[in-house]
Amino acid sequence: MKKVFLPRFFALGYLLFGMVCFAMAQTYCTPSATNACTTNSGNETISNFTLGAINNNSACSPTNYEDFSSPTTYPAIVTTLASPSSNIPYSVTMLHADLSSPYAIVIWIDLDGDGTFAANEIVAQRAFATDCSLLCNNVVKSGTLNIPAGVSAGTKRLRVRAIYNGNAIDPCANINYGEAEDYRVIMTGSVPVTDITVGTVTSLSYCAGDAISVPYTISGTFTSGNIYTAQLSDAAGSFATPVSLGTLSSTATGAVSGTIPSNTAYGTGYKIRIISSNPADTSSNNSVSITVNDKKPVSVSISANPSGSICSGSNVTFTATPVNGGAGPTYVWKVNGNVVGGSSATFASTTLNDNDMVECVLTSNAVCATGSPATATALTMSVGSAFNAGTVSAQSNAICMGTQANLSVTGNSGPIQWQSSIDGTNFSNVTGATDTTYNASPIITTYYQVYGGSGNCIGSSNILQLVVNPLPTAPVITTGDSLICSSDSTEVCVTGGTFDTYLWNNGGTNSCSYAKFAGAVWVNVTDANGCGAQSNRINISIHSVSSVSIIRQGDTLTSFGAVTYQWIKNGADIPGANTPFYVAKDPGDYAVRITDANGCASTSASVNITVGINEVNFNKDIYVFPNPASGFINVQYTGNQTLRCQLKMYNVVGESVKEEFVTFHGKRTEVVDIHGLSSGVYLMQLESGQNKISRKIIVE
Numbered sequence: 001m002k003k004v005f006l007p008r009f010f011a012l013g014y015l016l017f018g019m020v021c022f023a024m025a026q027t028y029c030t031p032s033a034t035n036a037c038t039t040n041s042g043n044e045t046i047s048n049f050t051l052g053a054i055n056n057n058s059a060c061s062p063t064n065y066e067d068f069s070s071p072t073t074y075p076a077i078v079t080t081l082a083s084p085s086s087n088i089p090y091s092v093t094m095l096h097a098d099l100s101s102p103y104a105i106v107i108w109i110d111l112d113g114d115g116t117f118a119a120n121e122i123v124a125q126r127a128f129a130t131d132c133s134l135l136c137n138n139v140v141k142s143g144t145l146n147i148p149a150g151v152s153a154g155t156k157r158l159r160v161r162a163i164y165n166g167n168a169i170d171p172c173a174n175i176n177y178g179e180a181e182d183y184r185v186i187m188t189g190s191v192p193v194t195d196i197t198v199g200t201v202t203s204l205s206y207c208a209g210d211a212i213s214v215p216y217t218i219s220g221t222f223t224s225g226n227i228y229t230a231q232l233s234d235a236a237g238s239f240a241t242p243v244s245l246g247t248l249s250s251t252a253t254g255a256v257s258g259t260i261p262s263n264t265a266y267g268t269g270y271k272i273r274i275i276s277s278n279p280a281d282t283s284s285n286n287s288v289s290i291t292v293n294d295k296k297p298v299s300v301s302i303s304a305n306p307s308g309s310i311c312s313g314s315n316v317t318f319t320a321t322p323v324n325g326g327a328g329p330t331y332v333w334k335v336n337g338n339v340v341g342g343s344s345a346t347f348a349s350t351t352l353n354d355n356d357m358v359e360c361v362l363t364s365n366a367v368c369a370t371g372s373p374a375t376a377t378a379l380t381m382s383v384g385s386a387f388n389a390g391t392v393s394a395q396s397n398a399i400c401m402g403t404q405a406n407l408s409v410t411g412n413s414g415p416i417q418w419q420s421s422i423d424g425t426n427f428s429n430v431t432g433a434t435d436t437t438y439n440a441s442p443i444i445t446t447y448y449q450v451y452g453g454s455g456n457c458i459g460s461s462n463i464l465q466l467v468v469n470p471l472p473t474a475p476v477i478t479t480g481d482s483l484i485c486s487s488d489s490t491e492v493c494v495t496g497g498t499f500d501t502y503l504w505n506n507g508g509t510n511s512c513s514y515a516k517f518a519g520a521v522w523v524n525v526t527d528a529n530g531c532g533a534q535s536n537r538i539n540i541s542i543h544s545v546s547s548v549s550i551i552r553q554g555d556t557l558t559s560f561g562a563v564t565y566q567w568i569k570n571g572a573d574i575p576g577a578n579t580p581f582y583v584a585k586d587p588g589d590y591a592v593r594i595t596d597a598n599g600c601a602s603t604s605a606s607v608n609i610t611v612g613i614n615e616v617n618f619n620k621d622i623y624v625f626p627n628p629a630s631g632f633i634n635v636q637y638t639g640n641q642t643l644r645c646q647l648k649m650y651n652v653v654g655e656s657v658k659e660e661f662v663t664f665h666g667k668r669t670e671v672v673d674i675h676g677l678s679s680g681v682y683l684m685q686l687e688s689g690q691n692k693i694s695r696k697i698i699v700e
Helices: 008-017 613-621
Strands: 045-051 054-057 065-067 078-082 085-095 103-109 122-129 139-147 154-164 178-188 195-198 205-207 211-219 227-232 243-249 254-259 267-270 272-277 280-282 290-293 299-305 316-323 330-335 338-342 346-349 357-363 391-394 398-400 405-410 417-421 437-440 446-454 457-460 464-469 476-479 483-485 490-495 501-504 512-515 519-521 523-526 532-534 538-543 551-553 556-558 564-569 581-583 588-595 601-603 607-609 622-630 632-637 642-650 656-665 668-673 680-688 691-699
Touching: 045 154, 045 178, 054 178, 078 085, 085 103, 085 154, 103 139, 195 272, 195 280, 211 227, 211 243, 211 272, 227 254, 299 357, 316 357, 330 346, 338 346, 391 446, 391 464, 405 464, 437 446, 476 538, 556 680, 581 691, 656 668
Parallel strands: 065 178, 078 178, 205 290, 398 464, 483 538, 622 691
Antiparallel strands: 045 054, 045 085, 085 139, 103 122, 103 154, 122 139, 154 178, 195 211, 211 254, 227 243, 227 272, 243 254, 267 290, 272 280, 299 316, 316 346, 330 338, 330 357, 391 405, 405 437, 417 446, 446 457, 446 464, 476 490, 490 512, 501 523, 519 538, 523 532, 551 556, 556 581, 564 588, 588 601, 588 607, 622 632, 632 668, 642 656, 642 680, 680 691
16 A cells, blocks of 8 residues: 555544555564473463553463454454554563563564564563562563654554563564564554455355456545556465456445456465555455466266277276366266266176267366366277187086096087186186096196187186195004004004094094004094095004913912912902912812913913812911011921921922921921021922911011
């Protein structure tokens, strides 16, 4: 806005209109502070500024700077000051003030409207001062300011700043602590001015070439012949090289109609201002940022997959490729001019005929689209006869590794070629496999198909999956004893793994089997897939069972050559009868069960014992003690006769170790020296004529 000097009698009228100053359209520096008030409770924050009609409460700003000068955003935050004037009171209230450190309050007003706060534009300055000794809240710093004479009337920018001790008195510089706020003041004086204010445009987004109406209001007097021109900035909001949108010949408030040039590049930071010609003035504000979108010509092309000639019945997918289709374009597909599908960017068909024409119509929803709807160049189809490759089948769709499957194809309309694939997608020819049957022996699961035909009319059969099941891990068989007695058997079992069937070479069908004969033992198994494996082999050896017999001497039974003995009476084991000899005390059938050095057991034939009367009396009249004995043993006869006996002692293997005669004349005790015998179990026999007794003696 330019200053216009008018006759003195117009001055009062201009003051009543509350004219604003061109300086408000300037771009001012942005002050800053290193320590944000939001992160430091001790950082000084302006919570209230009072000057004339301004009484503004404010909060902490994250950037330590707040701008309250916009007439659009803060229409009520403004005061009027006269030029000249003096001793105008003001106050600044500080929040979170660590006022134990000195702070200064400085107020600038851009008096000449050049967009800067010069040192000679300081209208109030409160020197660095300490107001309290600790962290304080709501501390008021007050003073007065003076306005010099000769300041032009209009709207001016005021900046108040709290500055921490030691920082420069500067309206723009970065300081350690403090905050700055800008306000709008209206200067009154003897120089009347004009002012143009840009209103709100109807949209914030336009296309290049769109019409636009820019409303404005004025204050002051514009003379006859005045022309208002709406100007567009560049995409960054700069009016260094403005572009004219339209003009209006008028001296009053109104709206300038115009057109955004069609070659305007896309941008989101465009602004609009109004200038006048009589007097020459520039609007005190610019519009908010608007977006200008460039024109977007719409087109569409289509492609087919597969392309070129196809076979009858082939599935062809057509894809539309839009240009400037927007976020949600719509499509209409046509075959020979008839609508066959819509909305989607793709269309598929298996019913195309030779020379059919396929086309697509695109309707764009892009911003600033031109040429919509657009129609793609039609594709003319070349369709030939299809080849029938037939149906592939197998006797079984699963085999075991190492076996083969017989595959066959039926229903094919001509020569075929077998193909295989390990993923069911990428097939390759099987060399030499062109018959209708094929014996396949893959080592992993494989897919098979046949194909035939020529050119683009190649047909493929169904895909057959031939599953190759791995052979089960060969089972391991174990036995507790591979060397057994001829009268025994040993259990052989599969360890580890579970199988569906078992077949032992000895006929067994369970996971365990009993081996009774010499030779190798093994098992064949199958898993759930019917695939088989054979186990390791175990050789079974047989021990022949030793023969056993009993030597009878009166009531004494003896058996030799075994490792263990168990005497049996009438079919029952005799407790404790485990030595090579046994003295029968009662009539009955006696036998012995022995175990040889190989652990094989054998039982003798029974021996019948009938104890006679003499033997019984003899048995009752003879006593042997002590038992166990050491060094000597006493043999006592309690009868009344003279008795001569032969005494013999045998060790556990039946060897005679002592032999002597003892004579009894009636009741008598004879002492037998056994010092020469080792510790162990012995059999003592006393024999006199037909009488014989045996006693088991333990020598310690």
